[in-house]
Amino acid sequence: MKNTLSLTVNGITRDDVVPDNMLLVDYLREKVGLTGTKIGCDGGECGACTVLIDGRPRHACLTLAATCQNAKVETVDGLSRDGRLTAIQRGFNEKLGAQCGFCTPGMIMASEALLRRNPDPSEADIRDALAGNICRCTGYVKIIEAVQFAARELAA
Amino acid sequence: MNKMIPSRSIGVPKPLIDGPEKMTGKAMFAADFQAVDALVGRILRSPVAHASIVAIDTSKAEALPGVRAVVTEADCSNNHGVLPIAMNEWALARHRVRYRGEPVAAVAAVDVATAQRALDLIEVTYEELPAYFTAAEARAEGAMVLHDDKPGNIEREVEFDLGDVDAGMAAADLVREMDFHCAEVCQAQMEPHAAFAEYDAARERLTIRPSTQVPFYVHKMLARVMGMPESHIRVIKPHIGGGFGCRTETLQSDLIAGLLARKARGTVKLVLSREETFITHRGRPETHIKMKVGMKKDGTITAVDFSAQQRGGAYSGYGIVTILYAGSLIYGIYDIVSARFKGYRVLTNTPPCGAFRGHGTVKTRFAFENLIDGMATELGLDPFAVRRANLLVAPTMTENDLLVNSYGLDQCLDWAEKASGWKQRKGKMGPNKGLGMACSHYISGASKPKHWTGEPHATIHLRVDWDASITLLTGAAEIGQGSSTVMAQCVAETLGVDMGRIRVVAADSALTPKDNGSYSSRVTFMVGNASIDAAQNLKALLIAAAARKLEIAPEDVECLGEVYRGGQQDQGLTFEEVVMEALTGEGTLAVKGTYDTIPESWGGRKYRGAAIGGTMAFSYAAQVVEVTVDPDTAEITVNKVWVAHDCGKALNPLAVEGQVQGSVWMGMGQAMSEETRFHEGLPLHANMLDYRVPTIIESPPIEVGIIEANDPHGPFGAKEAGEGSLTGFLPALTNAVADAVGVRATELPLTPDRLLELLEKKARDERAGVSVSGKLA
Amino acid sequence: MEHLPEMHLQHPATVEEAVKLHAAAPASRYLAGGSDLLVNIRRGIERPDSLVYLNGIAELHTITDGLEQISIGGAVTLRELAESQLLRKPFSAVAQAAGKVAGPSHREYGTLGGNLCLDTRCVFYNQSEWWRAANNYCLKYRGDICHVAPGGKKCFAAFSGDVAPALLLFDAEVELAGPDGRRRIALAALYRNDGMDHLTMTRGELLVAVHVPKIPAPVRTGYAKSRVRGSIDFPLAGVAVRLGLQDEKIADLRIGLTGVSPLPFLVRGLDKFVGRKPDDACLEELREVVRGQAKAMKTTLTPPHYRRRVAGALAQKLAESIF
Ligand SMILES: Cc1cc2nc3c(=O)[nH]c(=O)nc-3n(C[C@H](O)[C@H](O)[C@H](O)COP(=O)(O)OP(=O)(O)OC[C@H]3O[C@@H](n4cnc5c(N)ncnc54)[C@H](O)[C@@H]3O)c2cc1C
Ligand code: SF4
Ligand code: FES
Numbered sequence A: 001m002k003n004t005l006s007l008t009v010n011g012i013t014r015d016d017v018v019p020d021n022m023l024l025v026d027y028l029r030e031k032v033g034l035t036g037t038k039i040g041c042d043g044g045e046c047g048a049c050t051v052l053i054d055g056r057p058r059h060a061c062l063t064l065a066a067t068c069q070n071a072k073v074e075t076v077d078g079l080s081r082d083g084r085l086t087a088i089q090r091g092f093n094e095k096l097g098a099q100c101g102f103c104t105p106g107m108i109m110a111s112e113a114l115l116r117r118n119p120d121p122s123e124a125d126i127r128d129a130l131a132g133n134i135c136r137c138t139g140y141v142k143i144i145e146a147v148q149f150a151a152r153e154l155a156a
Numbered sequence B: 001m002n003k004m005i006p007s008r009s010i011g012v013p014k015p016l017i018d019g020p021e022k023m024t025g026k027a028m029f030a031a032d033f034q035a036v037d038a039l040v041g042r043i044l045r046s047p048v049a050h051a052s053i054v055a056i057d058t059s060k061a062e063a064l065p066g067v068r069a070v071v072t073e074a075d076c077s078n079n080h081g082v083l084p085i086a087m088n089e090w091a092l093a094r095h096r097v098r099y100r101g102e103p104v105a106a107v108a109a110v111d112v113a114t115a116q117r118a119l120d121l122i123e124v125t126y127e128e129l130p131a132y133f134t135a136a137e138a139r140a141e142g143a144m145v146l147h148d149d150k151p152g153n154i155e156r157e158v159e160f161d162l163g164d165v166d167a168g169m170a171a172a173d174l175v176r177e178m179d180f181h182c183a184e185v186c187q188a189q190m191e192p193h194a195a196f197a198e199y200d201a202a203r204e205r206l207t208i209r210p211s212t213q214v215p216f217y218v219h220k221m222l223a224r225v226m227g228m229p230e231s232h233i234r235v236i237k238p239h240i241g242g243g244f245g246c247r248t249e250t251l252q253s254d255l256i257a258g259l260l261a262r263k264a265r266g267t268v269k270l271v272l273s274r275e276e277t278f279i280t281h282r283g284r285p286e287t288h289i290k291m292k293v294g295m296k297k298d299g300t301i302t303a304v305d306f307s308a309q310q311r312g313g314a315y316s317g318y319g320i321v322t323i324l325y326a327g328s329l330i331y332g333i334y335d336i337v338s339a340r341f342k343g344y345r346v347l348t349n350t351p352p353c354g355a356f357r358g359h360g361t362v363k364t365r366f367a368f369e370n371l372i373d374g375m376a377t378e379l380g381l382d383p384f385a386v387r388r389a390n391l392l393v394a395p396t397m398t399e400n401d402l403l404v405n406s407y408g409l410d411q412c413l414d415w416a417e418k419a420s421g422w423k424q425r426k427g428k429m430g431p432n433k434g435l436g437m438a439c440s441h442y443i444s445g446a447s448k449p450k451h452w453t454g455e456p457h458a459t460i461h462l463r464v465d466w467d468a469s470i471t472l473l474t475g476a477a478e479i480g481q482g483s484s485t486v487m488a489q490c491v492a493e494t495l496g497v498d499m500g501r502i503r504v505v506a507a508d509s510a511l512t513p514k515d516n517g518s519y520s521s522r523v524t525f526m527v528g529n530a531s532i533d534a535a536q537n538l539k540a541l542l543i544a545a546a547a548r549k550l551e552i553a554p555e556d557v558e559c560l561g562e563v564y565r566g567g568q569q570d571q572g573l574t575f576e577e578v579v580m581e582a583l584t585g586e587g588t589l590a591v592k593g594t595y596d597t598i599p600e601s602w603g604g605r606k607y608r609g610a611a612i613g614g615t616m617a618f619s620y621a622a623q624v625v626e627v628t629v630d631p632d633t634a635e636i637t638v639n640k641v642w643v644a645h646d647c648g649k650a651l652n653p654l655a656v657e658g659q660v661q662g663s664v665w666m667g668m669g670q671a672m673s674e675e676t677r678f679h680e681g682l683p684l685h686a687n688m689l690d691y692r693v694p695t696i697i698e699s700p701p702i703e704v705g706i707i708e709a710n711d712p713h714g715p716f717g718a719k720e721a722g723e724g725s726l727t728g729f730l731p732a733l734t735n736a737v738a739d740a741v742g743v744r745a746t747e748l749p750l751t752p753d754r755l756l757e758l759l760e761k762k763a764r765d766e767r768a769g770v771s772v773s774g775k776l777a
Numbered sequence C: 001m002e003h004l005p006e007m008h009l010q011h012p013a014t015v016e017e018a019v020k021l022h023a024a025a026p027a028s029r030y031l032a033g034g035s036d037l038l039v040n041i042r043r044g045i046e047r048p049d050s051l052v053y054l055n056g057i058a059e060l061h062t063i064t065d066g067l068e069q070i071s072i073g074g075a076v077t078l079r080e081l082a083e084s085q086l087l088r089k090p091f092s093a094v095a096q097a098a099g100k101v102a103g104p105s106h107r108e109y110g111t112l113g114g115n116l117c118l119d120t121r122c123v124f125y126n127q128s129e130w131w132r133a134a135n136n137y138c139l140k141y142r143g144d145i146c147h148v149a150p151g152g153k154k155c156f157a158a159f160s161g162d163v164a165p166a167l168l169l170f171d172a173e174v175e176l177a178g179p180d181g182r183r184r185i186a187l188a189a190l191y192r193n194d195g196m197d198h199l200t201m202t203r204g205e206l207l208v209a210v211h212v213p214k215i216p217a218p219v220r221t222g223y224a225k226s227r228v229r230g231s232i233d234f235p236l237a238g239v240a241v242r243l244g245l246q247d248e249k250i251a252d253l254r255i256g257l258t259g260v261s262p263l264p265f266l267v268r269g270l271d272k273f274v275g276r277k278p279d280d281a282c283l284e285e286l287r288e289v290v291r292g293q294a295k296a297m298k299t300t301l302t303p304p305h306y307r308r309r310v311a312g313a314l315a316q317k318l319a320e321s322i323f
C-alpha cells in the first residue's frame, strides 16, 4: 500500500508517495536524503535515530513514516539557522560532547527537546532526558557539560 | 604588535577540527553515501557452528529478477588476515564454516526486498561437525581441529621465564595465588559496519568507502582477495562512528562489498545490522588467568608467575599478538625483577576475537592489581604504598627489554591520592561504601609494524600553493579520537601559524600518503612526529625564501608565524608574501615529513615474540573509584572516579580529557555490565539491549588529572592518551567493592547477580565461622 | 534500509471504526506507539498484514477524574501517566511504574494500552529471524520445543510490562471493545499464566481504557524495579507495593509483581501480615513470601536465582520506605 504523505520536514512542506511499511528513518535518509539521522541498532535500543515529532523526541526507527501525516518532523540536519550552529550544537562542539559524532544527532535532538521545555535543567534533568541515548565514546561527562553550556548560552 | 607573537596551538584546549560537520548531520559515514543506482548488499550467514559445506546452489537467487550479483568463496582469489603469518580467513567461507553467523554468500539487488528474497533462495548443504564453544572443550583430548595447521586447536602457545621466579617466591614474605575469569566483551561502537563500493567497469577499478580504522590494510586485503592490482583500488575513509579496535583489521563486510560491486559491475551499499556487527565481533577474548605473586613486607614485589588462556574464536586474527601482549605487558609499569608466563590462545567455534582498546593488557592488569590489593590488605599496607614500593626509574630497560624513557606514574599516584581525598577518607567511608585504586599503562604504538617493509612508520605531506593555505595530507584515520586535529596542531605550532590556515585531507589512497592506521595508540606519537618533521621542512623553505626577499642570511630570519622579519625594527614579510617568494621559480610547494622508531625500542630477543610490547613510550595512569553497594540487591553504584593519566605533553587537553573519560567509562562497562555469551554458539547479546553498554544514568562523574611526564621522543613530548586508563578501572572497581563489602571479586563483569552470590557465600562462611580473608589463601 | 513485510496502515477515528477495520483483515494488529510491535515486526515474530493505528482516536487519549474512579484512555502515553497530577498519592505506584518504563523517548510515544498488552519476553524469542531459525525456533513461535524447560510443553516467557503490577494494587478494571460491543473486566482477568498466550482478550478486542477505583483508606504505594542499567532495560523483577497502617500496624497490604512469570500478579497469602507491626522480623518474612512466589525462569540472561531474590528484597525495601 502506498499513500501520499504530507508533512513538514525541518520546516519545509513535502508531499511524498510513501509505502505504508516504510520506517520514518528510511524515509528521511533515503527518500528525503537527510542522512543526519543515524541508525545504530536494530530497533529502539540506542537513540541514534532520535528526531522531534511535533516537538517531542521519538525513535525514527520504530515509527512508520505513514503515521506522520501532517506532523512537524525536525532532524539534526535542519537545526542550524542561517548556517550558524545553534546553542546546543555549539555546546557539543566546544565542550567535546562529540568524539566520533555518530550518537551526536540523536543526542542533540534529545537535548534540544529538553531545553525547549526546560531551559534551565539540573544535571539530573539532563541525565533523565538523555537516558535512552547511548554514546560509546565520551562516557557522557562532556555531553552533560555540552548541554549545560547550551543552557547558559540560551540564558545569556 | 600582538600579531607578532606566533600563534599557539599546543597545550591549549581545542574543539575538533571536524566538529561542525558532526553537529549538523553533514558528516558522511559509510552508510550515508547515496547513489541513484546503488544496489543493496546482503549477506547470507551460517546457521551452524561447525560444518563442512557440501554444496552451495545460488542458481535460483541469480535467476531472481532484480538480483545483480551473487558471490561466494568462488569469487575470492585468496584468503586474508591481519597478521602476515596467520592468514586463514575467507571473506566468504570456503568449504567449511567455523562459527554461527560466518558469511557464506552475499547478494546485490535493486532493493532490500529483492535482496532478502534472494538470500532465502540460496541453498547451502552443510554436514555438521563437532563444535567447541569454550577453550577447554577445544583443547580437550581428541577434539577435532578447526584448522589443519593448528594441532590441539592452539593458535599460539607463548612462554617466558625471566629472572629467577622460584628464588623470588622463596624470598617473599607473602605469596598468594588466585584464579581470575573475565568474560568476552565487544567494542559495540555506535556505528554498525558499512561499506559503499563503486566499481568502474570501463576501467576495472574499485573505489570503496569502508567503516574502517585501517584503510591501508583494507586496501591491501581487497587487492589480495579480489585478485586486483593494488593500483586499481582506491580506498577513501569516510567519517567513522568509533572502532575501539574492531576495525583494525579488514572485515569481511569490507571485502564482500568490493566483491559484490565488481560482480554487479556497479555500486553497492552494504550496511550490516547491529546483530551482524556483533557477530563480526573482534572483541576481547574470554580469558582465564591464574596468577601468583610474591611480596615483601614492605610491598616490594619479588616475583610474578602467571598463565592466561584466551578463547580466540574461529580464526587467527590478531590472536598471536593478543596473547603475547597479555604476557609482555606485565612489564613496563613496575619494577618486576622476575616473571614467568605461559599463555594459550585457543581456537573455538565462536566469532573471532580481535584487538580491543587496551589490547592484551586489560585482563592481566586486572588480575595483577586485584591480587596485590588483597595482599596489601593482608600485610596491612596502603594500596598506594604498595605501588610506590615498586616504581621504575626512567630511563630504563625492563627485564624483557622494553624501553621506558619517561615515567609519570609516581605523579599520577600523587594526584589520584590527593584528588580523591584517599588519606582522609579511606577506611572511614561507612557501611557499604568503599574506595579502590589501581594503576595501568599502555604503549604509544608498536615499534615494529606488522607489515615490515622498510618504509618509515609515518609519512605526512604538506602542500602550499599561491593562496597561502596549507593542506596537510595524511593517511591516518580520524575515527573520532581527534587525530586530524592533533596533526593540524603540530604543524600550526611548528610554523607558528593559526590552525585555521591548515586544511587536513585524511585517508584517501589516491591523494594521501600511506599510513598503517589507527590502532595501538600510534597516531599521535608517530604521525604527530611526522607532522612536525614536515612542518620543519616547510619552515626551512619559507625561511630561505624570506631570506632571499629580505636579502639577509637565513639564520637571521626571525619567524613569527604570520610574519617573517630580519629584526625588531623590520616590518617584515607576511606569510602570504613569503609563500609567493617561495613559489617563484618553484611552483606549488610539496614537502614531506616522516617518522621512524629507534631500534632500542623494538624489544629484545629474550623469548619468541619478545618484540610485542616494544614501544617508543608508555603512558601511565592511576585511578581511584568510589562505590556504594546495596547489600540487598547487590547493585553497585559508582559515585565518582578520579583518574590521573600521564600522556606526556597534553597536545590538546580537551581531547585528552575526553579520551581518558571515555576509556575509564569503557572500562566500567566491561567491569560491571558488558559480556558476550553464547547459546551453542549463537550470540546471546547481539543487540544493544542485552549487550549492556552503560547509560548516562549510571555513568559517574570522572575527574581527570593530566600528568605531563614528557617523553624525549614524543611530539612536543606527547604520549598515548586514549587507551591506558581503561584498564585500571576494572581492578579499581573490584578493590573498591572489597573495601565496601569485604568480598573480592575475581570474575567479571561484576553484575549484581555475581556480587550477590559472593555476598551470600560470605554470609554462609561467616555463619560457618570461616574468616573472609581466607579466600585469598 | 529495513525490510518490513507489506502492511496496510489504517487510520480510524473512533473505537468502533477501529474494531471494524481490525476485523476486516485476517492478520490485523492494533498499532499504538509501536515501541514493542514494530520491534517484533522487524524481527519477524509478528507478521501482520494490516495495522490499525490508534493515535487518531480522541477517546483513547483522555484521563478523566470521575466521582468513583479515574479513567485512563488506552493511548495515553507513559510520559503523560508519569506526569499526571491525578496519579499522585495514593496512586503513586502507577506514575512511578510508568516513569520507569524503557527510556525517556520511549515514554513519549509508548502507551498504556501497549504496555498492558505487551508481548511476553524470552531470550530465545526476542531474537532475529536468522537467530531463531538457527535455534530451531521454540514453542512460542513456529517451533516445538522450549529452550528454557526443554522437557515441557509450557512457555515461560515473562510478562515484562512495568505498569500492570501497579494497577493491580487498586483492583483496576479494563474496558474492552470488540466486534460484540464493550465489556469491563478486572485487569487481573486480562492475563493468564501462559507465555504463549498470556492475554485473555478475544481476537480483535481493543483496550479502550483502564478504570482505577478511588480508595478511601489512607494507603501509600510505590514501584521499584530491578535492572542492570539505570535506564532502557526491561525489569528483571518489578515490584509494586500498597501499604496502609492503622495504629502503626499493617491494615492493608498488597504486592504486585512483574517480570518474573508469564503474567503480572498479586502476591498471595499476605493476609497474615495484617495486624502486625511492620518491624524488621515482619519485613524479613514478607521478603521471603515474595521471593517464594517470584518463580522466575531462565528467560533472561540474568539468572533466575537473582531475580527471585531481588523481588523479595525490593518488596522489603519498598515497604520499609513507603512510610
Ligand atoms: C529498548 C526498549 C526497552 C523497553 N523497556 C521497557 C521497560 O523497561 N518496561 C516496559 O514495560 N516496556 C518496555 N519496552 C516496551 C514498550 O516500549 C512499552 O511497553 C510501551 O508501553 C509499549 O507501548 P506501545 O504503545 O508502544 O505499544 P505497541 O508496540 O504499539 O503495542 C504493543 C502490543 O500491544 C497491542 N496494543 C497496543 N495498544 C492496544 C490497545 N489499546 N488495545 C489492544 N491492544 C493494544 C499491540 O497490538 C501490540 O501487540 C521497551 C521497548 C524497547 C524498544
Ligand atoms: S520460555 Fe520456552 S517456549 Fe517460551 S519463548 Fe522461551 S524458549 Fe520459547
Ligand atoms: S536506531 Fe533507533 S534507537 Fe537505535
Ligand code: FES
Binding pocket: A097, A098, A099, A100, A101, A102, A103, A104, A134, A135, A136, A137, A138, B190, B241, B242, B480
Ligand atoms: S561520540 Fe561516538 S558514540 Fe557518542
